[in-house]
Amino acid sequence: MTAPHGDPVHAALDNGLHQLAALGGDLVEQANAIGTILWSPPRVVVVGRLKAGKSTLVNALIGAPVAETAALEATNVVTVYQDGSPSRAEVVGADGQRHPVTVHRDRTIGLPLETPDIAYVDRWMPSAALRRLTLIDTPGLSTLTVANDSATRRVMIDGFEQTRTASVDADAAVFLFDAAPRLDETEFLARLPFTPLNMLxxxxxxxxxxEGALGRRDPLDHAAEHATRLATQLSGTVHSVVPISGLMAQTSHTGMLTEQHAAALARLQPMSPLDVLRTFDDDAADGPLPPAVREQLLGLLGEYGVLNGRRIATGGAAALNEWLSARSGIGALHRALDASTARFAVLHRAHRILARLDQLAFTHPARDHIRSLTAQLRGSPALHLVTVLEDYQRMLRTDPQAPVTEDLHTILTATTRAGQVGLPDDAPGHAVTAEAQRRLVMAQQRTLATRSAAEDAALVTLIRTYTPLSTGR
Ligand SMILES: Nc1nc2c(ncn2[C@@H]2O[C@H](COP(=O)(O)OP(=O)(O)OP(=O)(O)O)[C@@H](O)[C@H]2O)c(=O)[nH]1
Ligand SMILES: [Mg+2]
Structure with a gap:
């Protein structure tokens, strides 16, 4: 995760906001409002099909069972989970009005508005995990539940295009699917104002x-293999695909598992897998465990966890918890979020801040001052990658197959100077200079016959990137 205080992107924007405030009047307040975006964690929205396990995963990532997940508790409003004390909630109406609401038992919220009139719910709770990322849970996407579907679409797509008040302003998305994504789902993703770089x-x-827990193959291993295949198939939509058992992650990360659960599970250790599942299937049979306990175990662990966790449970709850966590895949998800998603979410947030300044310049009497301030920010070396991201986003929409789109992608994902010109990270300096010169000449030639305004802008950015590299500076 980024360290905001030492980060040049933050420093440049913070400096720009101070200059904005120095213009006085209402711009002090505007600068503060934009500063709040700058100093808050990146916002990651979790989207996917109905009952895909979104809320379960949100709970696992937060480390507390706060999002509703039981069979009858479909998520029906978009909820923004963020760090803050005291634990509280506000309902944001479609008109932008905020209504404070009472939170019962840290969980259920009485809603003051009808669901269609709600844009989203802002939910604060003290949480170390939320200090790093704000998480946004959404109602499942499905053509069967038009109401829920439109709630998610409204804040994600319409909110962006039409009005700021009802938008949740996400910086990255986690997209959940349990098989291959359907066409309507990938179409939905394509309409989000993101690039594959900030979609996981x-x-x-x-x-x-x-085939599940009793199949010939271990389902977790099978899923891992399938995820690799899907990542290749979906490379135009997401930057990677991580397999996960949200259920095992939730149970092991929210303190739900007790020594009693482990002891009960351990009692099933001598039975054959088929016999174990039979006890769980048949309510009437008097198996080794009372029905209520069986139900609890199944709810916490799932069939796979019950069958494969028995031996581990003989070592106690801590051992079982550790096994669940390790097998769940949550570690790889955290790594993906920390490395790539968070990096591009920070760039995306910087883009959101620049867009806010553009908007302000449009309507404010001090527009000339604000405009020269944003031009100066966009021109600063610290924010160069934000400009590259903006050009990349525009090119993906207008001409994704154009060579410049690929060049912008290369620059964005590079971690070294050599990487920016498509060479291996350890390429010698003279090779980098030569390749940058070659790319510079090509970019200059391309400016003579461009196909769109987006390409014109992208070429200016490419030339700005290659020029210093081509002189070896
Ligand atoms: N076996 C198994 N069950 C899961 C997993 N994740 C979620 N579930 C179960 O699936 C059901 C739905 O999970 P939710 O997390 O509520 O799904 P959701 O995507 O938030 O659902 P909606 O908000 O209604 O769209 C619950 O009963 C969960 O316990 C998982 O990884 N494995
Ligand atoms: Mg849900």
Whole structure:
């Protein structure tokens, strides 16, 4: 994760906001409002099909069972989970009005408005995990539930295009699917104002993948293999696909598992897998465990966890918890979020801040001052990558197959100077200079016959990138 205080992107924007405030009047307040975006964690929205396991995963990532997940508790409003004390909530109406609401038992919220009139719910709670990322849970996408579907679409797509008040302003998305994504889902993703760089795919319910717990293959291993294939197929939509058992992650990260659960599970250790599942299937049979306990275990662990966790449970709850966490895939998800998603989410947030300044310049009497301030920010070396991201986003929409789109992608994902010109990271300096010169000449030639305004702008950015590299500076 980024360290905001030492980060040049933050420093440049913070400096720009101070200059904005120095213009006086209402711009002090505007600068503060934009500063709040700058100093808050990146916002990651979790989207996907109905019952894909979104809320379960949100709970696992937060480390507390706050999002509703039971069979009858479909998520029906978009909820923004962020760090803050005291634990509280506000309902934001479609008109932008905020209504404070009471939170019962840290969980259920009485809603003051009808669901269609709600844009989203802002929910604060003290949480170390939320200090790093704000998480946004959404109602499942499905053509069957038009109401829920439109709630998610409204804040994600319409909110962006039409009005700021009802938008949740996400910086990155986690997209959950439990098999191959359907066409309507990938179409929805394509309409989000993101690039594959800040969209992470998650193959959910990995513990019941394929033939499930009793199948010939271990479903978690099978899911991992399938995720690799999907990542290639979906490379135009997401930057990678991580397999996960949200259920095992939730149980092991929210303190739900007790020594009693482990002891009960351990009692099933001598039985054959088929006999174990039979006890769980048949309510009437008097198996080794009372029905209520069986139900609890199944709810916490799923069939896979019950069958494969028995031996581990003989070592106690801590051992079982550790096994669940390790097998769940949550570690790989955290790594993906920390490395790539968070990096591009920070760039995306910087883009959101510049867009806010553009908007302000449009309507404010001090527009000339604000305009020269944003031009100066966009021209600063610290924010160069934000400009590259903006050009990349525009090119993906207008001409994704154009060579410049690929060049912009190369620059964005590079971690070294050599990487920016498509060479291996350890390429010698003279090779980098030569390749940058070659790319510079090509970019200059391309400016003579461009196909769109987006390409014109992208070429200016490419030339600005290659020029210093081509002189070896
Ligand atoms: N076996 C298994 N069950 C899961 C997993 N994740 C979620 N579930 C179960 O699936 C059901 C739905 O999970 P939710 O997390 O509520 O799904 P959701 O995507 O938030 O659902 P909506 O908000 O209604 O769209 C619950 O009963 C979960 O316990 C998983 O990884 N494995
Ligand atoms: Mg849900």
């Amino acid at each position: 795919g998650v193959l959910s319910r990995a513990d019941s993948f394929g």
